[in-house]
Amino acid sequence: MTLDARIPPGDIKDKWTRFQSEMKLVNPANKRKYSVIVVGAGLAGASAAATLAELGYHVECFVFHDSPRRAHSIAAQGGINAAKNYQNDGDSVWRLFYDTVKGGDFRAREANVYRLAEISTSIIDHCVALGVPFAREYGGTLANRSFGGVQVSRTFYARGQTGQQLLLGAYATLSRQIGLGQVRMHTRSEMTDVVVVDGRARGIVTRNLVTGEISSHRADAVVIATGGYSNVFFLSTNAKGSNTSAIWRAHKRGAYFGNPCYTQIHPTCIPAVGEQQAKLTLMSESLRNDGRIWVPKSKGDKRAASSIPESERDYYLERKYPSFGNLAPRDIASRSAKEVCDDGRGVGPGERGVYLDFRDAIARLGRPVIEERYGNLFDMYAKITGEDPYNTPMRIYPAPHYTMGGLWVDYNLMSTVPGLFVIGEANFSDHGANRLGASALMQGLADGYFILPSTIGNYFASSKLPALGADGEKALASAADESRALFTKLVNIKGKRAVDSYHRELGTLMWDRCGMGRNAPGLNDAIQRIGALREEFWTNVNVPGSSNDLNMSLEYAARVADYFELAELMCMDALHREESCGGHFREESQTPDGEARRDDQQFCYVGAWEYTGKVSASRLHKEPLSFDNVHLVERSYK
Numbered sequence: 001m002t003l004d005a006r007i008p009p010g011d012i013k014d015k016w017t018r019f020q021s022e023m024k025l026v027n028p029a030n031k032r033k034y035s036v037i038v039v040g041a042g043l044a045g046a047s048a049a050a051t052l053a054e055l056g057y058h059v060e061c062f063v064f065h066d067s068p069r070r071a072h073s074i075a076a077q078g079g080i081n082a083a084k085n086y087q088n089d090g091d092s093v094w095r096l097f098y099d100t101v102k103g104g105d106f107r108a109r110e111a112n113v114y115r116l117a118e119i120s121t122s123i124i125d126h127c128v129a130l131g132v133p134f135a136r137e138y139g140g141t142l143a144n145r146s147f148g149g150v151q152v153s154r155t156f157y158a159r160g161q162t163g164q165q166l167l168l169g170a171y172a173t174l175s176r177q178i179g180l181g182q183v184r185m186h187t188r189s190e191m192t193d194v195v196v197v198d199g200r201a202r203g204i205v206t207r208n209l210v211t212g213e214i215s216s217h218r219a220d221a222v223v224i225a226t227g228g229y230s231n232v233f234f235l236s237t238n239a240k241g242s243n244t245s246a247i248w249r250a251h252k253r254g255a256y257f258g259n260p261c262y263t264q265i266h267p268t269c270i271p272a273v274g275e276q277q278a279k280l281t282l283m284s285e286s287l288r289n290d291g292r293i294w295v296p297k298s299k300g301d302k303r304a305a306s307s308i309p310e311s312e313r314d315y316y317l318e319r320k321y322p323s324f325g326n327l328a329p330r331d332i333a334s335r336s337a338k339e340v341c342d343d344g345r346g347v348g349p350g351e352r353g354v355y356l357d358f359r360d361a362i363a364r365l366g367r368p369v370i371e372e373r374y375g376n377l378f379d380m381y382a383k384i385t386g387e388d389p390y391n392t393p394m395r396i397y398p399a400p401h402y403t404m405g406g407l408w409v410d411y412n413l414m415s416t417v418p419g420l421f422v423i424g425e426a427n428f429s430d431h432g433a434n435r436l437g438a439s440a441l442m443q444g445l446a447d448g449y450f451i452l453p454s455t456i457g458n459y460f461a462s463s464k465l466p467a468l469g470a471d472g473e474k475a476l477a478s479a480a481d482e483s484r485a486l487f488t489k490l491v492n493i494k495g496k497r498a499v500d501s502y503h504r505e506l507g508t509l510m511w512d513r514c515g516m517g518r519n520a521p522g523l524n525d526a527i528q529r530i531g532a533l534r535e536e537f538w539t540n541v542n543v544p545g546s547s548n549d550l551n552m553s554l555e556y557a558a559r560v561a562d563y564f565e566l567a568e569l570m571c572m573d574a575l576h577r578e579e580s581c582g583g584h585f586r587e588e589s590q591t592p593d594g595e596a597r598r599d600d601q602q603f604c605y606v607g608a609w610e611y612t613g614k615v616s617a618s619r620l621h622k623e624p625l626s627f628d629n630v631h632l633v634e635r636s637y638k
Contacts, residue, residue, distance in 0.1 A: 003256070003608055003623040006410040007111045012629050016115045019411075020454055024461030031056030034460055037204055037219040039191045039246055041068030041174065043076075043167055043441060044424025045225030047448030050173035053182035055453055060217060061174070061183055062206055064190040064241065068171050072227060072239045073444065076163025077377065078147065078286035079155035080127075080441040082120040087144055091152040093117045100439060101630045103149040103329050104404070104432020105582035105598065107259070109606070110629055111411060112429045116439075119446045124156055126449060130169035133158055145289050145373075147437035149329035149637070155438040160284050160377040166441055170448075190555060191246045192483040194222060194253045194420060197472040200465070201420035205479045207487070209555060212548040214484050216476040220465050221419045221456055224250060225448070228403035228425040230263060232563045232570070233515070234507020236400035237269055237282040243559040244566050247407050247426050255415040256608040256621060258408035258428030260566065261574035264435055264583045265516050266401030267333035270384055270394075271353040280399040281384055283356070284377055285437040288326045290361035290370065291394070293317050293333075295354050299344035305355055305393045316340055324637045331434045331583045331596075332637060334398035338516050339594065341397070348395045357393035398516060402440060404431040404583070405573075408608040408623075412455035413447060416608075418463070421456060423447035428606065433582025487547040490557045495540035499557045502537050506530065506560070506567055514571050519587040523575040527568060531616075534564040568615045576620065579603045600632050 008019040026034070034057050038049040041063040049061040065071065083096040096117040101108055124142070128134065134156050135143040144153040158165040177183040188209040195203035195216060203218040229244035230236040251257045268288065270281045294315045296308055316336055318325040328336070337354050340346065347353045362370055367390060371378070378389050385395070406428040407415050413429070414421050424444040431439065468476070513526035537560070545551040580589040580596035581603070589597045606623040 001416060001610070001621065003408070003621050004410065005109060005623060006412060007109070008411065012111060012114045015111055016118060023454065023458035026457045026461050028056050032058065034058070034221070035060065035219045036221050036223060036456065037062065037217060038223045038225060039204065040071070040225035040227065040426070041065075042071030042073035042225065042227060042424065042444065043163070043170055044426075044444035044448045045223070046071070046167065046170040046174045047445055048223055048225060048423060048452050049183055050170065050177050051449055051453045052456070053177035053180075054173075055457075059177070059183045060186065060219065062186045062189045062191060062204070064188065064209060066187050068174060068185075069167065071167060072242050073167045073441070074164040075237070075239065075282065076441050077160040077282065077284035079145065079157035079162045079438045080123070080166065080445070081147070081154050081436075081438045082124045082156060082442065083117055083154060084121055084124060086142060087153045089152045091154050093121070095152065096120060096154065098630055099150045100430070100436055101432070102635060103436040104434050105596065105635050106432065106600070106604070106627060106630070106632050107262075107581050107625065108430060108432030109625060110627060114629075115451070116430050116443060116446050119450050120442050122450060123442060123445045127166060127169055127445070130172065132165050132169045135159065145286055146327055147285055148288060148327045148333065149324070149436045150327070151324070155286070157286065160286070160374055163441060166445065170445075191226075192249060192486070192558075193479045194250045194417070195476050195479045196253050196417060197468060197475045200418045202468060202472060203476055205483045207483065207555070210550050212546070212551065214480050216480045218468055218472070218476060221421060221459065223421045223423060223452065223456075224407070224426050225423045226426050228406065229566060230400040230403050232507065232567055233400040233511050234504050235272060235277065235280050235511070237266060237280050240279055243562070245559050245562045247422070248562040248566055250407060250415065250417070250420060252611050254417045254611075255420055255422070256408040256610050257405070257569065258606050258608045259405040259433075259573065260570045260609065261514065261577060261584055262404035262428075262433050262582065263400060263570070264330060264402040264404060265334040265398040267330055267337055267398050268356065268396050269399035269401070270381065271348060271350075271397040273349060281380070282399075282401065283381060283394065283396060285330070287356060287374060287377060287394070290365070290373070291326065291356040291358050292360060293326050293354055293356055295340045295345040295347060297345070301345070305347070305357070314340070314345070321637045328637050329434060330437065331585070334516060335585060337396075337398055353395040353397045355393035356396045358389065359393070362390065400511070400515070402435050404428065404433060404435055408606065412458065413452055414455070414459065419459065421452060423452055433584050484547070486558065487554055490541070490554060490561070491543050491545065491547045493539065493541050493543065495542045497540050497542055499541055499543065499553060499560055502533065502541060503560045503563065506533060506563060509533075510567055510570070514567075514574055517585055517587050518574050520575060523571045526571045527575070530564060530568045530571065537561065537564060565615045569609060569618060572615075572618065573607055573609065577603055577607065596635070598635075604632070
């Protein structure tokens with residue numbers, strides 16, 4: 001298959017407007033004839049389900065939580081970007097577009113990124129209309145702050161709980177449509193497969209997480225909005241329930257997987273404290289607006305932070321990247337933290353931490369201002385660590401956070417399976433090799449509120465979707481039988497080793513070999529070891545209980561089985577891409593001063609992988625990336 005991104009012709013500033021004016025429409029009466037399945041009800045899923053229902057489509061929304069309000073979108077703390085230029089500091093749609101392309105190290109599709117920047121201004125207006133309580137200046141205007149990789153203040157926020165407030169706004173619109181009967185919610189339901197009939201996505205298979213019942217659900221289109229896959233590393237900032245299964249099962253049904261090795265390591269997380277820890281806690285990047293990052297200049301300095309004089313502190317980001325300082329992009333800040341810790345200057349237990357210090361900001365602004373901006377984040381840090389960040393610097397260290405890779409989609413947000421749309425973090429489209437802070441919420445809401453509702457109508461109006469006949473019913477039943485067989489196989493292994501121990505071992509291996517630093521010997525070793533560990537898993541895992549009842553161990557085992565396959569593909573993708581770009585840092589490809597070195601001649605493309613029945617035999621397809629508006633240059637923040 002030839003990858004066709006279906007990018008509209010013309011000037012980049014006019015593409016989306018022209019595309020909308022020329023796309024085919026479905027009239028209001030006919031919208032009632034179409035049904036759409038939305039999998040996931042975080043920001044992207046909830047906004048999409050609510051908007052599609054308001055347009056008149058019949059929507060069924062599936063979520064494995066007991067309520068959409070439990071989606072991991074609530075964990076997005078710092079803010080959401082929009083090119084409003086409220087600060088009159090030189091911001092514009094073009095600058096947001098440029099910052100995003102540059103931040104992604106020139107590995108994103110220009111047309112998608114510009115559309116995202118263009119829509120960003122409407123997102124804020126829409127969310128304010130929904131009642132989202134964004135922070136405001138004294139005079140009542142909306143407040144802004146900065147995030148990494150930019151030199152303007154364009155991030156709108158609600159203290160340290162922006163994601164939660166945005167999700168409540170989307171949930172309110174979704175609840176209204178549920179009350180009107182336009183959306184039917186299926187909670188505690190996990191998607192186990194996509195049903196493809198005559199080459200088009202026509203439904204899904206789900207498992208009821210309470211009863212164990214496997215059932216099929218038909219639709220005219222399927223939308224996947226299930227987030228990212230950084231829990232493949234076991235320890236990450238994601239909720240423990242976040243997983244890859246929905247997009248991975250879709251991948252095995254024909255949806256290409258784009259850039260799986262592009263994973264983001266967030267620089268501002270509370271360091272791990274023990275081998276039994278189950279997850280890591282993110283401290284918002286917004287803290288880097290006022291916090292200064294440093295380590296002792298001398299190796300092995302064990303003194304308390306307050307005992308180290310200013311002359312013996314290394315504010316290494318300010319030293320290395322004076323133009324951006326502590327707001328250097330996430331990938332650069334993360335690698336820099338690892339460098340100083342590898343140099344023996346890390347702080348805290350295990351010396352895997354650096355200081356995030358608010359001493360100077362409190363002295364300059366006063367404690368009440370810092371409390372107003374970051375109070376709940378400071379409270380969270382104090383509860384977890386037992387340390388008061390108002391008096392003692394926070395300790396932070398990089399951790400897996402966001403995944404820029406995901407299912408490949410075209411300009412319409414449709415995958416290589418017609419009728420299967422993928423939105424939010426579940427797709428690959430907007431962030432290249434590194435995501436700038438505060439742009440995840442922006443993408444999820446742009447996709448759900450503004451882009452998908454237009455492009456899915458164009459799909460319906462341009463396609464003939466006959467009623468499912470005997471072949472369709474057979475496909476639905478067959479997919480359900482395959483899901484039953486998978487769960488039956490897992491519970492019947494009756495091995496001796498717990499699911500969690502396999503996940504932990506896989507995650508440790510991925511962090512060591514495919515984490516912040518990657519090299520060919522390590523990736524080859526990882527591929528071999530993943531295969532051996534996966535083989536052992538399928539013969540020795542112990543899944544207690546039954547497949548026909550509530551069984552959290554069983555659902556976890558199925559997810560870990562998917563992680564094994566995804567991990568192998570991630571390593572294959574990282575191995576083939578013999579360059580460094582963004583969060584993908586090949587140690588063989590770096591400048592003399594340790595910066596990432598791209599190879600635009602060989603690797604200026606999206607790597608989209610096709611499943612052929614076995615991960616090791618996956619076929620690579622390439623979508624060339626052209627930069628007609630932002631020229632390919634060395635990425636510098638110095």
